[in-house]
Amino acid sequence: MEQKKTRILIADDDAEIRSVLTLLLSSEGYEVIAACDGQEAVEKADDTIDLYILDVSMPNVSGFAAAAEIRKTCYAPVLFLTAYSGESDRTMGFSVGADDYIAKPFSNTDLLLRVKAHLRRSLEYSKALYAAKAENQGHTDSPDSIVYKDLVLVPDSQSVQKDGTAIALTWTEYRILELLLTHRRKIFSLENIYQSVWDxxxxxxxxxxxxxxxxxxxxxxxxxxxxxxxxAWGKGYYAD
Incomplete structure (x- = not known):
C-alpha cells in the first residue's frame, strides 16, 4: 500500500515564490497545495494538512488573519514567510498561533530544515490531539504521564487533558507547559524558555x-x- 504523503499548504500572492516553494517541497516528496491569497488558504485548510507556510503580506486576507482563522479548527504548524522580522511582527504572528518565522529572501536549505523539524515535532502530537478529542476518555493510564492538579500531560503522544477533556494546544504551547511542569518550582527566564523550546x-x-x-x-x-x-515578577515563569 502506498504511504500517504505529507501535505503542506503554501499561500503567497507572488506566483514566482509559489512556484519555487512547490518545486522545492515536491522534490522532497511532500504533496503541495498552493493558494494565491489568505482567503484561498482558509478555504483549503482542513485536518489533512500537516503544515502551513503563509506569506504575511497578502491582499484581502493577510497571513495573520488567515492563520487566526485556520487555528480555530486546525493545529498543524504554521510558518510565516515575511520580509519583516521585527519583534512587533513576531508578536502579532505568535499571538495568532504561529510556530516559526522565515525571513525573505530565504535559504532553501534553511526552509527545508525548519519544515522537517516542525513536522517531526508535531505530526504525532496533531494525530494524538484529534484522537483524544474524539475519544474524550478521561485520564490516561500511561506511566509516563505528568499529572499536575487537574492537568494530565502525556509525553509520548504530546497530548494535554484538563478534567478529562482534551485541550487544543499548539506544539509550541505544549512544549512550554511541559518544560514548566517537569521542572516544578524552577523559575525560567524568558530567554531560558525560548532557548529550551526553539534551541x-x-x-x-x-x-x-x-x-x-x-x-x-x-x-x-x-x-x-x-x-x-x-x-515571578522580574524573573520569569514557573509552576509550583
Whole structure:
C-alpha cells in the first residue's frame, strides 16, 4: 500500500515564490497545495494538512488573519514567510498561533530544515490531539504521564487533558507547559524558555509572553491569580 504523503499548504500572492516553494517541497516528496491569497488558504485548510507556510503580506486576507482563522479548527504548524522580522511582527504572528518565522529572501536549505523539524515535532502530537478529542476518555493510564492538579500531560503522544477533556494546544504551547511542569518550582527566564523550546537565542521578550497568555487562556487560568503558570515578577515563569 502506498504511504500517504505529507501535505503542506503554501499561500503567497507572488506566483514566482509559489512556484519555487512547490518545486522545492515536491522534490522532497511532500504533496503541495498552493493558494494565491489568505482567503484561498482558509478555504483549503482542513485536518489533512500537516503544515502551513503563509506569506504575511497578502491582499484581502493577510497571513495573520488567515492563520487566526485556520487555528480555530486546525493545529498543524504554521510558518510565516515575511520580509519583516521585527519583534512587533513576531508578536502579532505568535499571538495568532504561529510556530516559526522565515525571513525573505530565504535559504532553501534553511526552509527545508525548519519544515522537517516542525513536522517531526508535531505530526504525532496533531494525530494524538484529534484522537483524544474524539475519544474524550478521561485520564490516561500511561506511566509516563505528568499529572499536575487537574492537568494530565502525556509525553509520548504530546497530548494535554484538563478534567478529562482534551485541550487544543499548539506544539509550541505544549512544549512550554511541559518544560514548566517537569521542572516544578524552577523559575525560567524568558530567554531560558525560548532557548529550551526553539534551541536558539531569544528574539524578544514579547514572544514568550504571548505564548504564556495564550496558554493561560486555553487552560482557563486567571492571569491575576494563576493556578498553573505563575509569574515571578522580574524573573520569569514557573509552576509550583
Amino acid at each position: 536558539e537565542d531569544a528574539v524578544g521578550d514579547s514572544t514568550i509572553m504571548v505564548h504564556i497568555k495564550n496558554l493561560r487562556k486555553k487552560l482557563g487560568d486567571n492571569s491575576r491569580n494563576p493556578q498553573y503558570i505563575k509569574t
